[in-house]
Amino acid sequence: MSAPEGRFIAFEGGEGAGKSTQARLLVEALQARGLAVVTTREPGGTLGAEAIRRLLLDPPGDAGWTAEAEALLFAAARADHVAHLIRPALARGEWVVCDRFVDSSRAYQGGAGGLGDDAILSLHAFGSGGLRPDRVILLEGDETVLAGRLTARGAISDAIEGRPATYHRAVAEAFRALAVADPVGIVRIDGIGAPDNVHARIMDALADLLDGEGEGR
Numbered sequence: 001m002s003a004p005e006g007r008f009i010a011f012e013g014g015e016g017a018g019k020s021t022q023a024r025l026l027v028e029a030l031q032a033r034g035l036a037v038v039t040t041r042e043p044g045g046t047l048g049a050e051a052i053r054r055l056l057l058d059p060p061g062d063a064g065w066t067a068e069a070e071a072l073l074f075a076a077a078r079a080d081h082v083a084h085l086i087r088p089a090l091a092r093g094e095w096v097v098c099d100r101f102v103d104s105s106r107a108y109q110g111g112a113g114g115l116g117d118d119a120i121l122s123l124h125a126f127g128s129g130g131l132r133p134d135r136v137i138l139l140e141g142d143e144t145v146l147a148g149r150l151t152a153r154g155a156i157s158d159a160i161e162g163r164p165a166t167y168h169r170a171v172a173e174a175f176r177a178l179a180v181a182d183p184v185g186i187v188r189i190d191g192i193g194a195p196d197n198v199h200a201r202i203m204d205a206l207a208d209l210l211d212g213e214g215e216g217r
């Protein structure tokens, strides 16, 4: 009998879209089906990538990273994460649920940051062999509602979250354009409503991948 095939699911969206919340609910649902799941995040996921995360979200000095340096650091963190965590887990037949992946670089650095999609895809091809998730869940919602969630949480914003509203609007638009160009690979989900209702929409969007998975597989 051939080894089971691991699946790779990434959550994407702007700040406060509910990615971490929904990643957790998905992991619980997959585990309840008896599936082995690795849960991870970007930037981060490995010791090396977590070290780069700290450099990205709290840059040393006042000048901050140039757009190019920022994109390279995200790509370097991703290369380590893909090589040391994601590919090995998929090879073992496990599911990988990742809070952000390369489409964040395409939307933030490529779109809002002005570097363009080709540059980001080149870095991803070089660093991570161009690995794509089996499905990307793009959580969307009204800007004011999502900002209200962050205010309610009271978190201190990092170097990227703290950028102006115009930047974050450009991020949302870039995500939307990526999903319009690849509606099967990147599924747009309404992230507004009770977390359990959003989770149900996500399970519907993954139904084809879950068909025949778990429960005695």
Ligand code: T5A
Binding pocket: 013, 014, 015, 016, 017, 018, 019, 020, 021, 022, 042, 043, 074, 099, 100, 101, 102, 103, 104, 105, 106, 108, 109, 149, 150, 152, 153, 158, 160, 161, 191, 192, 193, 194, 195, 198
């Ligand atoms: N970045 C990242 C790049 O620029 N390029 C890249 O390539 C990558 C990988 C990462 C930063 O790096 C940037 C993007 C980011 O700016 P991060 O700390 O990981 O920084 O930031 P986020 O991923 O944006 O994490 P957040 O926690 O801000 O947002 P989430 O994960 O989308 O939201 P979540 O689930 O934590 O929820 C936020 C709040 O809302 C509540 C939660 O309880 C929480 O308090 N909430 C809801 N409230 C009401 N209804 C719902 N349905 C709710 N769902 C969640």
